[in-house]
Structures are given as C-alpha cells and as structure tokens.
Amino acid sequence: MSESCARVLKQTFGYTSFREGQLEAIEALFNGNDCLVLMPTGGGKSLCFQVPAIVFNGLTLVVSPLISLMQDQVQQLRLQGVKAAYLNSSLAAEDAAQVNQDLQNNDLDILYVAPERLLQSYFLNSIKHLNIALIAIDEAHCVSQWGHDFRKEYRRLGELKQSFPTTPFIALTATADDATQADIAHQLNLKTPFVFRGGFDRPNIRYNQLAKYKGSDQVVEFIKQQRGNSGIVYCNSRAKVDELSQKLSKSGISNGAYHAGKDTTERARVQNLFLNDDMQVVVATVAFGMGINKSNVRFVVHHDVPRSVEAFYQETGRAGRDGMPAEALLLYDERDAAKIKKWIADGSTPDRFEIEMHKFEAMQSFSEAQTCRRQILLNYFGDSRLEPCGNCDICQFPPKMFDGTIVAQKVLSCIYRLRGETSAQHVIDVLRGKNVRKIFDLKHNELSTYGIGKDESDQYWHNVIQQLIHKGLIRIDMTLSGILRLNESARSALRGECKVSLAVPKFKVSSAKKNKYEPSNIDTKLFAKLKYLRKQLADESGMPAFTIFSDATLAEMTAKLPSNKTDFLDITGVGEVKLEKYGQAFIGLIEDYLAAQ
Known part of the structure; x- marks a missing residue:
C-alpha cells in the first residue's frame, strides 16, 4: 500500500515524499479507521484523501462548502490526470447529466458535492449501490457549534454514518482549538478516529x-x-x-x-x-x-x-x-x-x-x-x-522603548482638562495647537495643554494614545461615541509617582529586512520569464496560472535549470501528465535563456 501511495504521489502530484502526518492518516484509512486531520493551510490536507482516492478501488466523496473550491480542486486534479468531477448548481444540465452518467458507470475516482446535495434522499439513494470507498469532509470546523457559524447542513453530516456505516470518514481542517476538535468528532459520529494534529505554524x-x-x-x-x-x-x-x-x-x-x-x-x-x-x-x-x-x-x-x-x-x-x-x-x-x-x-x-x-x-x-x-x-x-x-x-524590529512619562502626562493632562470633549482626534488637535474652529468655539485654545505637543505629528500622538489605552491609563467609552476617559491608574502617572515606558511609534512596515524564508538562489529575470510563459499557457487553456505550476515550482526551475525531461520530472510539483503537457515549453525557455547569457 505504501509503495502504491508513494508512486501516485510522485507520478500524479510530483512530490517525492509525504509530509508529516499524511502517510499516517492514509494508512489509517486503508485500515478502515476514521480520521481527523488538522494541518495548517497549505500543509497538504487534500493529499490525505486525494492519494487514497486514486489508490482505492471505489469512489471518494468529498464534501466541500463552496462552488469555487470544488471547481478549483477538480480543475487541478484533472490537469494531473485524475478522474475527478463535481456536482453543483453551476453546472449546465447536460454537464450535470454527464457527471451522473460517469458516476453510475464507475468512471470517477473523486466526486465533490455540497452538503445540501449529499444529504438529499434522492441523491443518497442514487449512490447507495456504488462502492463508496471514502468520505472526506473538508473545512470540517464548519461542523462544530464551537467553530465558525456556517450552514446548518454541515451540522447534519453525522447522519451519513447511518447510510455508510462501514465507509471510513476523514475530516480535515486548518482551524480548530481543542473544544472544536472534540466537537467535530462528536458531530460527525467518528468512531475512535485516528487524530493527527499537525503544527499550526506557517513559517513563511x-x-x-x-x-x-x-x-x-x-x-x-x-x-x-x-x-x-x-x-x-x-x-x-x-x-x-x-x-x-x-x-x-x-x-x-x-x-x-x-x-x-x-x-x-x-x-x-x-x-x-x-x-x-x-x-x-x-x-x-x-x-x-x-x-x-x-x-x-x-x-x-x-x-x-x-x-x-x-x-x-x-x-x-x-x-x-x-x-x-x-x-x-x-x-x-x-x-x-x-x-x-x-x-x-x-x-x-x-x-x-x-x-x-x-x-x-x-x-x-x-x-x-x-x-x-x-x-x-x-x-x-x-x-x-x-x-x-x-x-x-x-x-x-524589536520595539525601542523610552521613558515616556512626560509624553504620557501631556496626553493625560489634556484629557483631564477637556472634561468630556475627548475624542482622540480632538485631544490631538488641542495638543498640536491646531487652528480649528471647534477649539476656539469651546475656548480650548485657552487650556494650558494647547500646543504643548506641536512638535510631533497627528500619527505620533495617535500611537501614544493607543499605548496608554493598552496600559490601562485611558479607556474608550463606547456608550458616548467612543470618547476617551481617564482610569483611576492615571492619577499616579499624572503626579509623576510612576514611570511610564512607551515604545517609539512605528508608522509603516519596514522593508529593511527580507522575509526570513526568501529564497536566496532565485534568478529573478528567469523567474519573471517563467511566470510570463505560465500565464500565456494558462490564458490559452482558460485556467488560473497557479494551477499549471506554483511559484515554488518555478523558483526551483530557476535553481536547477532542467535541460531534459528526466531533470524536469525531478522538479517538485511536476507529475507525468504535466511533464508531457508543459515540459518542452519550459525546458525550451530555459535553454534559450541560458544561450542568451
């Protein structure tokens, strides 16, 4: 079984090894066990049911919440040579009829359906005689009362166990705390499931x-x-x-x-x-x-x-x-x-x-x-x-701290003297000594705090106000249109009885340091040419460019410079069907690029 799965992984999907948890979940399914898989987005959840769907003798039903998700995954699977389809309201009548015919003729490995369709009695009756090898519940957090509010049909998916008591179920999600995980297993009636909790980290x-x-x-x-x-x-x-x-x-x-x-x-x-x-x-x-x-x-x-x-x-x-x-x-x-x-x-x-x-x-x-x-x-x-x-x-860029006691006292004193007219912007306008009609109408220009912060920007004082709210010196009163009020703890700060430490305000994301996971060996010119070729091929086929090859696959091409089909097949994300369909175009572009150097 492991050899068959490894062969499908490489030949169909272009990967040489499974990620942590994928093979363990697949083996559990082959042993007839239910599974609950938690992996971060982009962590490879789909392969946990797509690989066995190809290896299994029978049909895999995938319950998916959105039409666009079904369309996208089916398009990618077909591009990889997998017999996949979906049934939803976006299909024309003749296309839906063809999918149903393929379904009854056992010509599909994977069928994506919405929970509403799957739970209808007519549809369940139409597939009961088929060999349903696996049922996958994608975005399984939608099942849980503790997860995200969603559609009531997702909450009813546990009823499927009555219709398919011997079929293994796999529930997959990227977002579930402990309470949600337990509730998913309960709501779906999973029988002592194998549970894989992958790390939640997305380091990139x-x-x-x-x-x-x-x-x-x-x-x-x-x-x-x-x-x-x-x-x-x-x-x-x-x-x-x-x-x-x-x-x-x-x-x-x-x-x-x-x-x-x-x-x-x-x-x-x-x-x-x-x-x-x-x-x-x-x-x-x-x-x-x-x-x-x-x-x-x-x-x-x-x-x-x-x-x-x-x-x-x-x-x-x-x-x-x-x-x-x-x-x-x-x-x-x-x-x-x-x-x-x-x-x-x-x-x-x-x-x-x-x-x-x-x-x-x-x-x-x-x-x-x-x-x-x-x-x-x-x-x-x-x-x-x-x-x-x-x-x-x-x-x-660790926060740079400074003694902000005097800065804090300026803000707190201004709020105290305004006595109710204390929207954040008005506080800032008074501190900066602005020539604003409202200030003069209310005679706030006569306050001792008028203009004491004129050397700093609006943005600076807004940041300081937020920090003072974080520290509990100020609160926002939403019952009165979000005005600022002093907390009791502001007294000691105003009197200078305690030091107020503040972070130097930061106003934009710095590009001084690269993302830690930025590849160092990408030829940016070649990468741009490969992306342009990918977009041309995608437009000709009427599909999104990323379904042909991911950016990561293109980046690996720039590093390894494949010059023949064998080398091209060694690139991560290149399976045999994509090799035959796109290999020569990309290899030819790389050869031309190198020749011009």
Whole structure:
C-alpha cells in the first residue's frame, strides 16, 4: 500500500515524499479507521484523501462548502490526470447529466458535492449501490457549534454514518482549538478516529502589525511595497470595502470589491480576474476566501481587527500556500476593538457571550503584543514554541522603548482638562495647537495643554494614545461615541509617582529586512520569464496560472535549470501528465535563456 501511495504521489502530484502526518492518516484509512486531520493551510490536507482516492478501488466523496473550491480542486486534479468531477448548481444540465452518467458507470475516482446535495434522499439513494470507498469532509470546523457559524447542513453530516456505516470518514481542517476538535468528532459520529494534529505554524508568513491611523493610506503604501504581487485586503464592513477599493483604484492599484452586497455576477467577475492574475488585489469582507485555493497570494492585510484568532489565522493563511514568502499586515485601533466588544455585547445570546468575548480578547492580546507574535498565535492553538520565530515584526524590529512619562502626562493632562470633549482626534488637535474652529468655539485654545505637543505629528500622538489605552491609563467609552476617559491608574502617572515606558511609534512596515524564508538562489529575470510563459499557457487553456505550476515550482526551475525531461520530472510539483503537457515549453525557455547569457 505504501509503495502504491508513494508512486501516485510522485507520478500524479510530483512530490517525492509525504509530509508529516499524511502517510499516517492514509494508512489509517486503508485500515478502515476514521480520521481527523488538522494541518495548517497549505500543509497538504487534500493529499490525505486525494492519494487514497486514486489508490482505492471505489469512489471518494468529498464534501466541500463552496462552488469555487470544488471547481478549483477538480480543475487541478484533472490537469494531473485524475478522474475527478463535481456536482453543483453551476453546472449546465447536460454537464450535470454527464457527471451522473460517469458516476453510475464507475468512471470517477473523486466526486465533490455540497452538503445540501449529499444529504438529499434522492441523491443518497442514487449512490447507495456504488462502492463508496471514502468520505472526506473538508473545512470540517464548519461542523462544530464551537467553530465558525456556517450552514446548518454541515451540522447534519453525522447522519451519513447511518447510510455508510462501514465507509471510513476523514475530516480535515486548518482551524480548530481543542473544544472544536472534540466537537467535530462528536458531530460527525467518528468512531475512535485516528487524530493527527499537525503544527499550526506557517513559517513563511511574516506577521506585521501597525497602529491604524489613516488606514487607507497605510494599506496603499504597504501594497505598493509588494511589487505587483497578488493580495487580499479584509475589512469588517461592506461600506469600508467599497471605500477602500475606490482609494486603491485612485492610487493606480488594480483591484476589485467583494462582499455579499454585490450581485453574483460581479462577485464571480472579481474572483475570476483575481484567480487568473488579471487583478492584483481583492478588497473584501469575510465573505471572500474560503473557496480560494490560489497558491500565489503573497500578502493578506486586515484593515480592521478580526473577531477571533481563528478568523485571523484562517484569513492570513490564504497567503503563501505554496510555501514561498508571504506577508500579513494587521492594522489595529483600540476604537475598532471597543466597537467589536460592543457588537458582541449587543448581539450575543447569554450562552455565547463569554465564548465570543474570550475569543476576541485573545485576538486583542495578539494585536497588542510586544513579544514574538508567532509564539502568541501558536500558543493559542496549543502549539507552543520556546524560541522566538525571527520572522515577525517584533523579532526583526524589536520595539525601542523610552521613558515616556512626560509624553504620557501631556496626553493625560489634556484629557483631564477637556472634561468630556475627548475624542482622540480632538485631544490631538488641542495638543498640536491646531487652528480649528471647534477649539476656539469651546475656548480650548485657552487650556494650558494647547500646543504643548506641536512638535510631533497627528500619527505620533495617535500611537501614544493607543499605548496608554493598552496600559490601562485611558479607556474608550463606547456608550458616548467612543470618547476617551481617564482610569483611576492615571492619577499616579499624572503626579509623576510612576514611570511610564512607551515604545517609539512605528508608522509603516519596514522593508529593511527580507522575509526570513526568501529564497536566496532565485534568478529573478528567469523567474519573471517563467511566470510570463505560465500565464500565456494558462490564458490559452482558460485556467488560473497557479494551477499549471506554483511559484515554488518555478523558483526551483530557476535553481536547477532542467535541460531534459528526466531533470524536469525531478522538479517538485511536476507529475507525468504535466511533464508531457508543459515540459518542452519550459525546458525550451530555459535553454534559450541560458544561450542568451
């Protein structure tokens, strides 16, 4: 069995060895056991059911939540020579009829279906006589009451055990804490499952955080550092998505807006342009991403803080799926955090309030961290690491601390003297001595704090205010439109009875140091030519470029310079079908490039 799986792994998928946990899960399935597999996004979860699907004598059913995810995976499998199909509402009647005929004729190895279709009695009756060798539940966290809110049919998938009592099940997810893992196994009625908990670390992603101030400008500046690479920007509201999308367009950045308020045609247009590398950035709410298997997303930005670490991890995990360097940027503002806490308080049922608040407070702790961000992130999932990662903003650019007692006293004294008119911006306007009508109407220009901070920028004082909120000296009162109030602990700071240590404000992501996982042996000129060839071939075939070869595979070509089919087959990600289809084109380009040197 192991030899058959290793042969399929190389000949079909182009990999020479399994990653940790993959073969163990496959062996458990061959022994008739159920499995629960937790691996990070890009960690190789799909191979845990795709390899046995080819080796097994019978059909593998894959329950997948989104049409785009089905289409993407089936397209890639067919490109690798696998007999795969999907059934969903996007298919024309004649195409659906052909899939059903192939299904009844046992001409498929893998069939992707949505939970709604699979649970319908007519469909279950139509496949009961078939040899169902394996059932895979992808994005299995959607099953759990403790996971992300999703579709009720996902919660009913445990009923399948009644129809297929002897068929092994494999549930797969990248996002599940201990409670969610246990609940997945319970909800799906998994029988003493083999459980593989892979590490949650995505070492190629560099995590960055900035205090948000004029967030749209910060996003534009960050994207312009990305040299045209693909990325996703997440916002918490549809209005912000539309506003930021317009800002990016005015700044010359090719982008599209994606949220549930857009019609289906427009969402599909934006998604397809992005998948085909004809659009650099998608600005979206959380409605975008779960079905996106695009391996060459190089950055993810959160313009607004997510509501949970799980959401942040899943969304940032859409970058760097190919293992190549990727960037994650979180813009954090205490006012955003206060709004979310109010939403949770106003919108949660009593039994969900504590859970939702705990999840957000964990996200807040990550956002305010002054120690290695990856350690905090992994610790949340129980994947503790003793050493700092060396590939986050805290590790690469440790905060520079200074005695900020006097700086803090200026802010605290100003808030005290304003006595209620204390929005953060108004505090800053008074500190900087601005010629603003509101200040003069309220006679705040007569305060002793007027103009005492004129030597620093708005951005500087905004950052200092956020740090003082972190330290508990100031709080945000959301019951009064988010005004600032002094906490009792501010008294001792105002009196100079305690030292206030602050970090030197940081306003942009530094490009002084490369991502720790940046390959050192890439010929950038050849890499660009290979990407251009890949895009030409993809356009001719009407498919996304990354489905032909990943960026990681192209990078390996620039390092190994394959000159014949045998060498080309040794490149990671090159299987026999892709060798025959694309090998000569890429080998010829490399030969021409070397000849011209």
